Amino acid sequence: MKITKMNKYNTVIQKNSFYFxxxxxxxxxxxxxxxxxxxxxxxxxxxxxxxxxxxxxxxxxxxxxxxxxxxxxxxxxxxxxxxxxxxxxxxxxxxxxxxxxxxxxxxxxxxxxxxxxxxxxxxxxxxxxxxxxxxxxxxxxxxxxxxxxxxxxxxxxxxxxxxxxxxxxxxxxxxxxxxxxxxxxxSYSGAMDNNPESCIKNILSSLNIDFDSGDLPFLKDSLNKRTMDFIIPNKQNPQIIIESSFLSTTSSGQGDKAKTEFAVAKLIKKHYPNARFYGFVDGIGWYVRKQDLKRMVEAYDEVFTFRADELLRFSSILKDIFKA
Incomplete structure:
Protein backbone atom coordinates (compact mmCIF):
# COMPACT_ATOMS: atom_id res chain seq x y z
CA MET A 1 0.00 0.00 0.00
CA LYS A 2 1.38 3.35 -1.03
CA ILE A 3 1.86 5.84 1.79
CA THR A 4 0.20 9.05 0.67
CA LYS A 5 0.87 12.59 1.75
CA MET A 6 -2.39 12.49 3.70
CA ASN A 7 -1.29 9.28 5.49
CA LYS A 8 1.88 11.01 6.65
CA TYR A 9 -0.04 14.12 7.61
CA ASN A 10 -2.53 12.10 9.67
CA THR A 11 0.30 10.25 11.43
CA VAL A 12 1.63 13.52 12.80
CA ILE A 13 -1.86 14.80 13.72
CA GLN A 14 -3.28 11.61 15.22
CA LYS A 15 -0.13 10.27 16.90
CA ASN A 16 1.21 13.57 18.19
CA SER A 17 2.89 13.26 21.60
CA PHE A 18 2.57 17.05 22.21
CA TYR A 19 5.47 17.04 24.70
CA PHE A 20 8.47 14.77 24.47
CA SER A 187 7.40 40.38 27.65
CA TYR A 188 10.15 42.69 28.88
CA SER A 189 12.70 41.39 26.36
CA GLY A 190 10.25 41.44 23.47
CA ALA A 191 8.77 44.88 24.08
CA MET A 192 9.25 47.11 21.04
CA ASP A 193 10.06 50.13 23.21
CA ASN A 194 12.96 48.17 24.73
CA ASN A 195 14.43 47.29 21.34
CA PRO A 196 17.72 49.04 20.41
CA GLU A 197 16.28 49.89 16.98
CA SER A 198 13.69 52.07 18.72
CA CYS A 199 16.52 54.53 19.52
CA ILE A 200 17.24 54.92 15.80
CA LYS A 201 13.55 55.23 15.00
CA ASN A 202 13.08 57.93 17.65
CA ILE A 203 16.00 59.97 16.28
CA LEU A 204 14.68 59.76 12.73
CA SER A 205 11.20 60.74 13.88
CA SER A 206 12.49 63.68 15.94
CA LEU A 207 14.36 64.97 12.85
CA ASN A 208 11.30 64.41 10.60
CA ILE A 209 13.30 62.06 8.37
CA ASP A 210 11.28 59.56 6.35
CA PHE A 211 12.41 55.93 6.19
CA ASP A 212 11.43 52.48 4.94
CA SER A 213 12.50 48.98 5.92
CA GLY A 214 12.62 45.72 4.02
CA ASP A 215 14.20 44.50 0.77
CA LEU A 216 15.93 46.87 -1.61
CA PRO A 217 14.64 46.41 -5.20
CA PHE A 218 17.99 45.59 -6.83
CA LEU A 219 18.99 43.20 -4.02
CA LYS A 220 15.66 41.41 -3.71
CA ASP A 221 16.61 38.36 -5.79
CA SER A 222 20.23 38.13 -4.64
CA LEU A 223 21.44 35.15 -2.61
CA ASN A 224 23.03 37.64 -0.20
CA LYS A 225 19.99 39.84 0.14
CA ARG A 226 19.16 41.19 3.58
CA THR A 227 16.05 42.80 4.97
CA MET A 228 17.32 46.29 5.78
CA ASP A 229 16.38 47.80 9.13
CA PHE A 230 16.25 51.41 7.91
CA ILE A 231 16.26 52.80 4.36
CA ILE A 232 16.32 56.61 4.19
CA PRO A 233 14.21 58.13 2.71
CA ASN A 234 12.74 55.19 0.74
CA LYS A 235 13.54 51.98 -1.18
CA GLN A 236 13.40 53.63 -4.59
CA ASN A 237 15.98 56.31 -3.79
CA PRO A 238 18.06 55.23 -0.78
CA GLN A 239 20.50 57.81 0.53
CA ILE A 240 21.33 56.04 3.79
CA ILE A 241 20.93 52.34 4.56
CA ILE A 242 21.22 51.28 8.20
CA GLU A 243 21.65 47.82 9.68
CA SER A 244 21.52 47.15 13.44
CA SER A 245 23.16 44.29 15.35
CA PHE A 246 23.09 44.30 19.15
CA LEU A 247 24.34 41.03 20.64
CA SER A 248 24.30 40.37 24.37
CA THR A 249 25.59 36.83 23.85
CA THR A 250 28.15 35.22 21.56
CA SER A 251 27.40 32.63 18.90
CA SER A 252 29.20 30.66 16.22
CA GLY A 253 27.03 32.37 13.62
CA GLN A 254 28.68 35.75 14.11
CA GLY A 255 31.39 34.94 11.60
CA ASP A 256 28.77 34.06 8.97
CA LYS A 257 26.84 37.21 9.79
CA ALA A 258 29.95 39.33 9.23
CA LYS A 259 30.66 37.63 5.87
CA THR A 260 27.07 38.14 4.74
CA GLU A 261 27.15 41.80 5.73
CA PHE A 262 30.34 42.34 3.74
CA ALA A 263 28.73 40.71 0.68
CA VAL A 264 25.65 42.93 1.09
CA ALA A 265 27.89 46.00 1.30
CA LYS A 266 29.48 45.10 -2.07
CA LEU A 267 26.03 44.77 -3.67
CA ILE A 268 24.94 48.12 -2.23
CA LYS A 269 28.04 49.81 -3.66
CA LYS A 270 27.32 48.21 -7.03
CA HIS A 271 23.60 48.98 -7.31
CA TYR A 272 23.35 52.08 -5.08
CA PRO A 273 26.74 53.79 -5.43
CA ASN A 274 25.55 57.07 -3.92
CA ALA A 275 24.05 55.51 -0.79
CA ARG A 276 25.83 55.47 2.56
CA PHE A 277 25.82 52.14 4.44
CA TYR A 278 25.79 52.66 8.22
CA GLY A 279 25.96 50.00 10.92
CA PHE A 280 24.93 50.01 14.56
CA VAL A 281 27.10 47.27 16.07
CA ASP A 282 27.02 46.93 19.84
CA GLY A 283 26.80 44.60 22.83
CA ILE A 284 29.22 42.38 24.71
CA GLY A 285 28.60 39.62 22.16
CA TRP A 286 30.61 41.60 19.61
CA TYR A 287 33.13 42.85 22.16
CA VAL A 288 34.39 39.37 22.97
CA ARG A 289 34.47 38.18 19.32
CA LYS A 290 37.11 40.62 18.06
CA GLN A 291 37.94 38.88 14.76
CA ASP A 292 34.28 38.65 13.75
CA LEU A 293 33.84 42.28 14.80
CA LYS A 294 36.72 43.42 12.57
CA ARG A 295 35.11 41.68 9.58
CA MET A 296 31.68 43.06 10.47
CA VAL A 297 32.65 46.74 10.71
CA GLU A 298 34.59 46.53 7.44
CA ALA A 299 31.26 46.34 5.63
CA TYR A 300 30.07 49.79 6.74
CA ASP A 301 30.91 53.35 5.73
CA GLU A 302 30.35 54.42 9.35
CA VAL A 303 29.73 52.52 12.58
CA PHE A 304 27.86 53.58 15.73
CA THR A 305 26.95 52.03 19.08
CA PHE A 306 23.85 52.68 21.19
CA ARG A 307 25.70 54.63 23.88
CA ALA A 308 24.25 58.10 24.47
CA ASP A 309 27.20 60.01 22.98
CA GLU A 310 27.18 57.79 19.89
CA LEU A 311 23.46 58.38 19.36
CA LEU A 312 24.16 62.12 19.54
CA ARG A 313 26.95 61.73 16.96
CA PHE A 314 24.56 59.82 14.67
CA SER A 315 21.95 62.54 15.06
CA SER A 316 24.50 65.25 14.31
CA ILE A 317 25.63 63.49 11.11
CA LEU A 318 22.03 63.21 9.94
CA LYS A 319 21.46 66.91 10.60
CA ASP A 320 24.49 67.78 8.48
CA ILE A 321 23.35 65.53 5.63
CA PHE A 322 19.76 66.76 5.61
CA LYS A 323 20.25 70.35 6.77
CA ALA A 324 18.98 71.72 3.44
Whole structure:
Protein backbone atom coordinates (compact mmCIF):
# COMPACT_ATOMS: atom_id res chain seq x y z
CA MET A 1 0.00 0.00 0.00
CA LYS A 2 1.38 3.35 -1.03
CA ILE A 3 1.86 5.84 1.79
CA THR A 4 0.20 9.05 0.67
CA LYS A 5 0.87 12.59 1.75
CA MET A 6 -2.39 12.49 3.70
CA ASN A 7 -1.29 9.28 5.49
CA LYS A 8 1.88 11.01 6.65
CA TYR A 9 -0.04 14.12 7.61
CA ASN A 10 -2.53 12.10 9.67
CA THR A 11 0.30 10.25 11.43
CA VAL A 12 1.63 13.52 12.80
CA ILE A 13 -1.86 14.80 13.72
CA GLN A 14 -3.28 11.61 15.22
CA LYS A 15 -0.13 10.27 16.90
CA ASN A 16 1.21 13.57 18.19
CA SER A 17 2.89 13.26 21.60
CA PHE A 18 2.57 17.05 22.21
CA TYR A 19 5.47 17.04 24.70
CA PHE A 20 8.47 14.77 24.47
CA UNK A 21 9.22 13.12 27.79
CA UNK A 22 11.90 10.60 28.72
CA UNK A 23 10.51 9.19 31.96
CA UNK A 24 13.85 7.91 33.26
CA UNK A 25 15.54 11.24 32.60
CA UNK A 26 12.62 13.17 34.14
CA UNK A 27 12.78 11.14 37.35
CA UNK A 28 16.56 11.49 37.64
CA UNK A 29 16.44 15.24 36.95
CA UNK A 30 13.73 15.76 39.57
CA UNK A 31 15.73 13.85 42.17
CA UNK A 32 19.24 15.03 41.32
CA UNK A 33 18.60 18.65 40.38
CA UNK A 34 15.17 20.08 41.24
CA UNK A 35 14.74 18.42 44.63
CA UNK A 36 18.41 18.92 45.49
CA UNK A 37 18.26 22.68 44.84
CA UNK A 38 14.98 22.88 46.75
CA UNK A 39 16.55 21.12 49.74
CA UNK A 40 19.61 23.38 49.60
CA UNK A 41 17.41 26.49 49.66
CA UNK A 42 15.28 25.20 52.55
CA UNK A 43 18.41 24.42 54.57
CA UNK A 44 19.84 27.86 53.76
CA UNK A 45 16.60 29.54 54.80
CA UNK A 46 16.68 27.66 58.11
CA UNK A 47 20.30 28.68 58.66
CA UNK A 48 19.51 32.36 58.00
CA UNK A 49 16.58 32.24 60.43
CA UNK A 50 18.79 30.74 63.15
CA UNK A 51 22.07 32.59 62.57
CA UNK A 52 21.18 35.67 60.57
CA UNK A 53 22.36 36.69 57.12
CA UNK A 54 26.13 36.33 57.36
CA UNK A 55 28.28 36.65 54.25
CA UNK A 56 30.62 33.88 55.36
CA UNK A 57 27.71 31.43 55.50
CA UNK A 58 26.81 32.21 51.89
CA UNK A 59 30.45 31.86 50.82
CA UNK A 60 30.60 28.45 52.51
CA UNK A 61 27.27 27.56 50.87
CA UNK A 62 28.45 28.09 47.28
CA UNK A 63 31.93 26.64 47.90
CA UNK A 64 30.76 23.39 49.44
CA UNK A 65 27.59 22.58 47.50
CA UNK A 66 27.72 21.47 43.88
CA UNK A 67 24.50 23.35 43.10
CA UNK A 68 25.10 26.17 45.58
CA UNK A 69 25.52 28.82 42.88
CA UNK A 70 22.44 27.61 41.00
CA UNK A 71 20.42 27.81 44.22
CA UNK A 72 21.42 31.45 44.82
CA UNK A 73 20.71 32.35 41.19
CA UNK A 74 17.22 30.90 41.63
CA UNK A 75 16.79 32.93 44.81
CA UNK A 76 17.84 36.15 43.08
CA UNK A 77 16.07 35.37 39.81
CA UNK A 78 19.33 35.86 37.91
CA UNK A 79 19.98 33.93 34.70
CA UNK A 80 23.28 32.07 34.60
CA UNK A 81 24.10 33.74 31.27
CA UNK A 82 23.57 37.17 32.81
CA UNK A 83 25.97 36.37 35.67
CA UNK A 84 28.58 35.42 33.07
CA UNK A 85 28.01 38.77 31.30
CA UNK A 86 28.57 40.70 34.54
CA UNK A 87 31.80 38.80 35.29
CA UNK A 88 33.05 39.43 31.74
CA UNK A 89 32.20 43.14 31.89
CA UNK A 90 33.98 43.46 35.24
CA UNK A 91 37.12 41.89 33.73
CA UNK A 92 36.94 44.23 30.75
CA UNK A 93 36.32 47.61 32.38
CA UNK A 94 38.32 47.10 35.60
CA UNK A 95 36.27 49.75 37.38
CA UNK A 96 37.99 50.42 40.71
CA UNK A 97 34.90 50.28 42.94
CA UNK A 98 33.49 47.21 41.19
CA UNK A 99 36.91 45.48 41.24
CA UNK A 100 37.22 46.06 44.99
CA UNK A 101 33.71 44.76 45.61
CA UNK A 102 34.51 41.57 43.65
CA UNK A 103 38.06 41.16 45.09
CA UNK A 104 39.29 41.02 41.51
CA UNK A 105 42.91 41.57 42.48
CA UNK A 106 42.77 38.12 44.14
CA UNK A 107 41.42 36.14 41.18
CA UNK A 108 41.55 38.05 37.91
CA UNK A 109 44.31 36.82 35.60
CA UNK A 110 45.13 40.40 34.50
CA UNK A 111 45.00 39.40 30.84
CA UNK A 112 44.77 42.03 28.14
CA UNK A 113 41.22 43.42 28.32
CA UNK A 114 41.26 43.68 24.51
CA UNK A 115 41.41 39.89 24.19
CA UNK A 116 39.08 38.68 26.94
CA UNK A 117 37.09 35.49 26.36
CA UNK A 118 33.96 34.74 28.33
CA UNK A 119 34.38 32.05 30.99
CA UNK A 120 32.30 28.89 30.88
CA UNK A 121 30.41 27.20 33.73
CA UNK A 122 33.29 24.83 34.54
CA UNK A 123 35.79 27.67 34.94
CA UNK A 124 33.44 29.63 37.20
CA UNK A 125 32.60 26.57 39.33
CA UNK A 126 36.30 25.74 39.76
CA UNK A 127 37.10 29.30 40.80
CA UNK A 128 34.28 29.29 43.35
CA UNK A 129 35.53 26.04 44.85
CA UNK A 130 39.25 26.85 44.86
CA UNK A 131 39.39 30.63 45.33
CA UNK A 132 37.65 31.96 48.43
CA UNK A 133 37.99 35.56 47.20
CA UNK A 134 36.13 34.80 43.98
CA UNK A 135 33.34 33.22 46.03
CA UNK A 136 33.33 36.26 48.36
CA UNK A 137 33.16 38.57 45.35
CA UNK A 138 30.08 36.81 44.00
CA UNK A 139 28.34 37.02 47.37
CA UNK A 140 29.22 40.73 47.50
CA UNK A 141 27.66 41.07 44.06
CA UNK A 142 24.45 39.45 45.30
CA UNK A 143 24.47 41.55 48.49
CA UNK A 144 25.55 44.95 47.17
CA UNK A 145 25.43 44.92 43.37
CA UNK A 146 22.44 47.22 43.06
CA UNK A 147 24.29 50.00 44.92
CA UNK A 148 27.43 49.85 42.76
CA UNK A 149 27.74 53.01 40.64
CA UNK A 150 29.16 51.30 37.56
CA UNK A 151 26.55 48.52 37.52
CA UNK A 152 23.81 51.12 38.07
CA UNK A 153 24.99 52.92 34.92
CA UNK A 154 25.46 49.73 32.90
CA UNK A 155 22.78 47.18 33.77
CA UNK A 156 19.11 47.64 32.85
CA UNK A 157 17.03 48.42 35.95
CA UNK A 158 15.16 45.14 35.36
CA UNK A 159 18.40 43.22 36.00
CA UNK A 160 20.04 45.58 38.50
CA UNK A 161 17.12 45.20 40.91
CA UNK A 162 17.94 41.49 41.28
CA UNK A 163 21.29 42.25 42.95
CA UNK A 164 19.84 43.10 46.32
CA UNK A 165 20.38 41.66 49.81
CA UNK A 166 16.62 41.32 50.33
CA UNK A 167 16.54 38.70 47.56
CA UNK A 168 19.20 36.51 49.11
CA UNK A 169 17.61 36.92 52.56
CA UNK A 170 14.37 35.13 51.61
CA UNK A 171 12.44 38.37 52.07
CA UNK A 172 8.85 37.60 51.08
CA UNK A 173 8.32 40.78 49.04
CA UNK A 174 11.66 40.28 47.29
CA UNK A 175 10.76 36.70 46.37
CA UNK A 176 7.42 37.86 44.96
CA UNK A 177 9.34 40.46 42.97
CA UNK A 178 11.61 37.70 41.60
CA UNK A 179 8.59 35.63 40.56
CA UNK A 180 7.07 38.60 38.75
CA UNK A 181 10.34 39.40 36.95
CA UNK A 182 10.75 35.76 35.93
CA UNK A 183 7.19 35.67 34.58
CA UNK A 184 7.54 38.98 32.72
CA UNK A 185 11.04 38.37 31.32
CA UNK A 186 9.74 37.40 27.88
CA SER A 187 7.40 40.38 27.65
CA TYR A 188 10.15 42.69 28.88
CA SER A 189 12.70 41.39 26.36
CA GLY A 190 10.25 41.44 23.47
CA ALA A 191 8.77 44.88 24.08
CA MET A 192 9.25 47.11 21.04
CA ASP A 193 10.06 50.13 23.21
CA ASN A 194 12.96 48.17 24.73
CA ASN A 195 14.43 47.29 21.34
CA PRO A 196 17.72 49.04 20.41
CA GLU A 197 16.28 49.89 16.98
CA SER A 198 13.69 52.07 18.72
CA CYS A 199 16.52 54.53 19.52
CA ILE A 200 17.24 54.92 15.80
CA LYS A 201 13.55 55.23 15.00
CA ASN A 202 13.08 57.93 17.65
CA ILE A 203 16.00 59.97 16.28
CA LEU A 204 14.68 59.76 12.73
CA SER A 205 11.20 60.74 13.88
CA SER A 206 12.49 63.68 15.94
CA LEU A 207 14.36 64.97 12.85
CA ASN A 208 11.30 64.41 10.60
CA ILE A 209 13.30 62.06 8.37
CA ASP A 210 11.28 59.56 6.35
CA PHE A 211 12.41 55.93 6.19
CA ASP A 212 11.43 52.48 4.94
CA SER A 213 12.50 48.98 5.92
CA GLY A 214 12.62 45.72 4.02
CA ASP A 215 14.20 44.50 0.77
CA LEU A 216 15.93 46.87 -1.61
CA PRO A 217 14.64 46.41 -5.20
CA PHE A 218 17.99 45.59 -6.83
CA LEU A 219 18.99 43.20 -4.02
CA LYS A 220 15.66 41.41 -3.71
CA ASP A 221 16.61 38.36 -5.79
CA SER A 222 20.23 38.13 -4.64
CA LEU A 223 21.44 35.15 -2.61
CA ASN A 224 23.03 37.64 -0.20
CA LYS A 225 19.99 39.84 0.14
CA ARG A 226 19.16 41.19 3.58
CA THR A 227 16.05 42.80 4.97
CA MET A 228 17.32 46.29 5.78
CA ASP A 229 16.38 47.80 9.13
CA PHE A 230 16.25 51.41 7.91
CA ILE A 231 16.26 52.80 4.36
CA ILE A 232 16.32 56.61 4.19
CA PRO A 233 14.21 58.13 2.71
CA ASN A 234 12.74 55.19 0.74
CA LYS A 235 13.54 51.98 -1.18
CA GLN A 236 13.40 53.63 -4.59
CA ASN A 237 15.98 56.31 -3.79
CA PRO A 238 18.06 55.23 -0.78
CA GLN A 239 20.50 57.81 0.53
CA ILE A 240 21.33 56.04 3.79
CA ILE A 241 20.93 52.34 4.56
CA ILE A 242 21.22 51.28 8.20
CA GLU A 243 21.65 47.82 9.68
CA SER A 244 21.52 47.15 13.44
CA SER A 245 23.16 44.29 15.35
CA PHE A 246 23.09 44.30 19.15
CA LEU A 247 24.34 41.03 20.64
CA SER A 248 24.30 40.37 24.37
CA THR A 249 25.59 36.83 23.85
CA THR A 250 28.15 35.22 21.56
CA SER A 251 27.40 32.63 18.90
CA SER A 252 29.20 30.66 16.22
CA GLY A 253 27.03 32.37 13.62
CA GLN A 254 28.68 35.75 14.11
CA GLY A 255 31.39 34.94 11.60
CA ASP A 256 28.77 34.06 8.97
CA LYS A 257 26.84 37.21 9.79
CA ALA A 258 29.95 39.33 9.23
CA LYS A 259 30.66 37.63 5.87
CA THR A 260 27.07 38.14 4.74
CA GLU A 261 27.15 41.80 5.73
CA PHE A 262 30.34 42.34 3.74
CA ALA A 263 28.73 40.71 0.68
CA VAL A 264 25.65 42.93 1.09
CA ALA A 265 27.89 46.00 1.30
CA LYS A 266 29.48 45.10 -2.07
CA LEU A 267 26.03 44.77 -3.67
CA ILE A 268 24.94 48.12 -2.23
CA LYS A 269 28.04 49.81 -3.66
CA LYS A 270 27.32 48.21 -7.03
CA HIS A 271 23.60 48.98 -7.31
CA TYR A 272 23.35 52.08 -5.08
CA PRO A 273 26.74 53.79 -5.43
CA ASN A 274 25.55 57.07 -3.92
CA ALA A 275 24.05 55.51 -0.79
CA ARG A 276 25.83 55.47 2.56
CA PHE A 277 25.82 52.14 4.44
CA TYR A 278 25.79 52.66 8.22
CA GLY A 279 25.96 50.00 10.92
CA PHE A 280 24.93 50.01 14.56
CA VAL A 281 27.10 47.27 16.07
CA ASP A 282 27.02 46.93 19.84
CA GLY A 283 26.80 44.60 22.83
CA ILE A 284 29.22 42.38 24.71
CA GLY A 285 28.60 39.62 22.16
CA TRP A 286 30.61 41.60 19.61
CA TYR A 287 33.13 42.85 22.16
CA VAL A 288 34.39 39.37 22.97
CA ARG A 289 34.47 38.18 19.32
CA LYS A 290 37.11 40.62 18.06
CA GLN A 291 37.94 38.88 14.76
CA ASP A 292 34.28 38.65 13.75
CA LEU A 293 33.84 42.28 14.80
CA LYS A 294 36.72 43.42 12.57
CA ARG A 295 35.11 41.68 9.58
CA MET A 296 31.68 43.06 10.47
CA VAL A 297 32.65 46.74 10.71
CA GLU A 298 34.59 46.53 7.44
CA ALA A 299 31.26 46.34 5.63
CA TYR A 300 30.07 49.79 6.74
CA ASP A 301 30.91 53.35 5.73
CA GLU A 302 30.35 54.42 9.35
CA VAL A 303 29.73 52.52 12.58
CA PHE A 304 27.86 53.58 15.73
CA THR A 305 26.95 52.03 19.08
CA PHE A 306 23.85 52.68 21.19
CA ARG A 307 25.70 54.63 23.88
CA ALA A 308 24.25 58.10 24.47
CA ASP A 309 27.20 60.01 22.98
CA GLU A 310 27.18 57.79 19.89
CA LEU A 311 23.46 58.38 19.36
CA LEU A 312 24.16 62.12 19.54
CA ARG A 313 26.95 61.73 16.96
CA PHE A 314 24.56 59.82 14.67
CA SER A 315 21.95 62.54 15.06
CA SER A 316 24.50 65.25 14.31
CA ILE A 317 25.63 63.49 11.11
CA LEU A 318 22.03 63.21 9.94
CA LYS A 319 21.46 66.91 10.60
CA ASP A 320 24.49 67.78 8.48
CA ILE A 321 23.35 65.53 5.63
CA PHE A 322 19.76 66.76 5.61
CA LYS A 323 20.25 70.35 6.77
CA ALA A 324 18.98 71.72 3.44
Missing amino acids: SNSKFEEEYEANTINLIKTLLLNLQNEIQNQGSKEENFVDFIQNNEFGLEALLVLNGIANENLKRIITIARIVKDKELSNMLYMQKWNDNSDSNDIKEWGDKKIKNLIKNNEFFAKGLINLFFKGSSNAFLARTLPLFELSKLNITKINFNQNAMIDSLIRYRQKG
